[in-house]
Amino acid sequence: MARMKFTSRGVVLPLAALYFLVPIGASVWFSVNEVEGISFDAYTKGLGTEGLTTSLMLSVRLGLATIVCGLLLMVPTLVAISLYLPRLRRIVEVLCMMPLVVPPIALVAGVTTVLSWEQDLADTPLYMTFQVLRDEEFPLILVLVYTVMSLPFLYRSLDAGLRAVDLRTLVEAARSLGASRLQTLWQVVVPNLRTAVVGGAVLSLAMVLGEYTVASVLSYRPFSVWMVEIKDSEAQLSVAAAMLSLLITWGLLLLLTTLAGGRSRRRAHSGRENRKKTVS
Amino acid sequence: MADKTAPPPAGSGAAVLADSVPAAGPAAPARPSPPVRGGGARRRGARRHRWPVVVPFFAFLAVCFGLPAGTMVYGAFTVVDSATGEGRFSTENVSGSLSGAYATGLTGSVELSAVTALLATVIGTLIAQAVVSSPRPALRGVVVSASGVLANFSGAPLAFAFIATLGTTGTVTQLFHLDRTGFSLYSFTGLVLAYLYFMVPLMVVTVLPALDGLRSQWQEAAASCGATRGQYWRHVGIPVLTPSLLGGAVLMFGTAFASHATAAVMVGSSQPLITIQIANALNGNVLVGQENLALAMSLNMVVIALLVMAVQIPLQRRSTRWLG
Numbered sequence: 001m002a003r004m005k006f007t008s009r010g011v012v013l014p015l016a017a018l019y020f021l022v023p024i025g026a027s028v029w030f031s032v033n034e035v036e037g038i039s040f041d042a043y044t045k046g047l048g049t050e051g052l053t054t055s056l057m058l059s060v061r062l063g064l065a066t067i068v069c070g071l072l073l074m075v076p077t078l079v080a081i082s083l084y085l086p087r088l089r090r091i092v093e094v095l096c097m098m099p100l101v102v103p104p105i106a107l108v109a110g111v112t113t114v115l116s117w118e119q120d121l122a123d124t125p126l127y128m129t130f131q132v133l134r135d136e137e138f139p140l141i142l143v144l145v146y147t148v149m150s151l152p153f154l155y156r157s158l159d160a161g162l163r164a165v166d167l168r169t170l171v172e173a174a175r176s177l178g179a180s181r182l183q184t185l186w187q188v189v190v191p192n193l194r195t196a197v198v199g200g201a202v203l204s205l206a207m208v209l210g211e212y213t214v215a216s217v218l219s220y221r222p223f224s225v226w227m228v229e230i231k232d233s234e235a236q237l238s239v240a241a242a243m244l245s246l247l248i249t250w251g252l253l254l255l256l257t258t259l260a261g262g263r264s265r266r267r268a269h270s271g272r273e274n275r276k277k278t279v280s
Numbered sequence: 281m282a283d284k285t286a287p288p289p290a291g292s293g294a295a296v297l298a299d300s301v302p303a304a305g306p307a308a309p310a311r312p313s314p315p316v317r318g319g320g321a322r323r324r325g326a327r328r329h330r331w332p333v334v335v336p337f338f339a340f341l342a343v344c345f346g347l348p349a350g351t352m353v354y355g356a357f358t359v360v361d362s363a364t365g366e367g368r369f370s371t372e373n374v375s376g377s378l379s380g381a382y383a384t385g386l387t388g389s390v391e392l393s394a395v396t397a398l399l400a401t402v403i404g405t406l407i408a409q410a411v412v413s414s415p416r417p418a419l420r421g422v423v424v425s426a427s428g429v430l431a432n433f434s435g436a437p438l439a440f441a442f443i444a445t446l447g448t449t450g451t452v453t454q455l456f457h458l459d460r461t462g463f464s465l466y467s468f469t470g471l472v473l474a475y476l477y478f479m480v481p482l483m484v485v486t487v488l489p490a491l492d493g494l495r496s497q498w499q500e501a502a503a504s505c506g507a508t509r510g511q512y513w514r515h516v517g518i519p520v521l522t523p524s525l526l527g528g529a530v531l532m533f534g535t536a537f538a539s540h541a542t543a544a545v546m547v548g549s550s551q552p553l554i555t556i557q558i559a560n561a562l563n564g565n566v567l568v569g570q571e572n573l574a575l576a577m578s579l580n581m582v583v584i585a586l587l588v589m590a591v592q593i594p595l596q597r598r599s600t601r602w603l604g
Binding site (some may be wrong): 009013014016019020021022023024026027029030031033072073074076077080081084085088092095098099100101102103105106107108109110111112113114116144145147150187203206207210212213216217224225227228232235238239241242245248249250253254257279 | 329330331333334336337338340341345348349350351352355385403406407410411413414419425428429430432433434435436437438440441442443444445446449450451452463475476479480481531534537538540541544545558559562563574575577578579581582585586589
C-alpha cells in the first residue's frame, strides 16, 4: 500500500506536472524575453495587429456558424429519433462517428476535388453556389466541413443529454398544454438539454478555433493559419498567439463548467463522492 | 402511432399522450384546453410529418460527407489521361501510394501513432489511477479540468509551445544546452514528446470513468483471500480494465494518426508522415496529373483507421458488462 502510494502519487503526478507546465512556462518566457530584459511587446503591441484581429474574428465567426449549423441539424434529428424513429438511432450514430474514421486531411482531399469541378460547372447555376461557398470574406465551405468534423462530439454530448431526461414525458406535457412542435422543441426540450447543448457547442468552438489542416489546404486564413504564416518573421508574436489560444480554450471550457455546472452535474458529482466514501 | 391511441381521460392533467391531445379537443370538452391551432389537420398530418425532421441531417451528410468521401474513393481508382482529359479505372494511384516515399510516410505515421498510443495509454492510466486513489477530491477537479483544456491544445499552438521550449532557440534548449547532447525537437522523438502533450490528457479523461468503475469491494475481496496488491491488479484489475484500456489505445491511435497540424508546423516535410504528404500533394507539390495520388493516400488512411477502429467494437461490449 505504502509502496503504491509512493509510485503513483509521489512520482507520477509531480513528473506529469513538470511535463505539462514546463512548455507553458517556457513559451511565456520565450515570448517576453528580449536581449535587453523583459518586454511584453508581443502581448501589448503584437496582439493588437490587424492580422491577428481579422484572423481571430474569422475563426470566431466560423466557430459560431458551425455551432448554429451543427445544433440545427442535430437537435431536431436526435429528438425525433428518440421520440418517434428509434430504428434510425443506430444508423445515425454510425454516421455521426464516420468523421472519426475519415481524418480531416482525407476529408479535405475529397473536398478539394469536389471544389475543382467548378470549371466544369461554369455554365450551370451550381457555379454560383461554388462562388458563394468559397467567398473569401466568409468561406461557407469551411463551415460545412467543420460541421461534419464536429458531429462526433455533438452526437456524444446530445445523446448523453437526451438519455438523462425523460424526453417523452416532457414533450407530452408540453404538447398537451397546447405548445406547438417548434415551441416544444425550443422552450421545453432545448432548455432541458442545456448542459449537452452547451457542451457540444463549446467543444465545436474549441475545435474550430484551433483548426489548421482544412483551412490551410483550402488556403483561407483563420487564426491558426495566420499564426503559422508569421512564425518566421515574428516568432515571439506567434508564440504569444499560441498562448492566447490556450487561454481562449481554457476560458471556453471554464465557461462551459460554469454554465453547465447546474443541478445535474453537481448531483452526479456528489453521488460519486458519496459512493467513494461509503466503500473506502 | 399516437393518433390510434384512445383519447386521454378528461381532466387528467398535463402529462398525457401529447400527440393525440391537441386534436382531441372536441372529444374531451371538459378539459380547460388552451387554444389549439389547426388541430384536425395536424392530426392527419402527424404521421407523415415525422420523418421529414431527419431529412436535413441525411441530406447534409450525403452532400458534405458522402460526396467528398465518394469522390475520394472514385478518384483513388481513376487515372486521368492528360491528353484527352478522360478518366479510366486503374489501380495505379493506389499502388503508387503504397510504394517508395509514400510507403515510408504511411509506415512512419503508423509507427508514430503506435508508439504515442502505447505511451499515452500507459502514462494516462497511471495519472488517472493516481488521481482516483488520491484522498483529496480537489486534486481530481484540478486534473480533470486541466486535462480538458490540454486535450484541446493541439495543432499549431502546441507546435509553437514546443518550438519555444525545445526548439533550436527554445528556452529549455538554451538553458540546459540540449543541442550539445544531440537532442533535436525536429525528430521522431520530438514528435512523440509533442503528441503526448495532448494525448495523455485525452487518455486521462477517457480512462477515468473506467477506473471509477473498479469497485473497491473487489480489492477487499482479493485482499481477504490473501492476494497481494500486485496479484489483485494482475488477476482482477487489469483484466477488467483491458477492454477500456484497449478502447482508449484505439482512440489514441486514431487521434495521433489523423494529426496533421502539429507535425506540419513543427517538422514540416523532414519527417515522413502520410498526413504531411497528402497536404503537400494537395498544395500542388506533385507532378501534374497525379492529384489523384492524394486521394489514394487518403483512402489508405481511412482503411487503416477502419481496421484499427474495428478492433474496438467487440471490446466495447465486453467492457460494458463489468463497468456499466
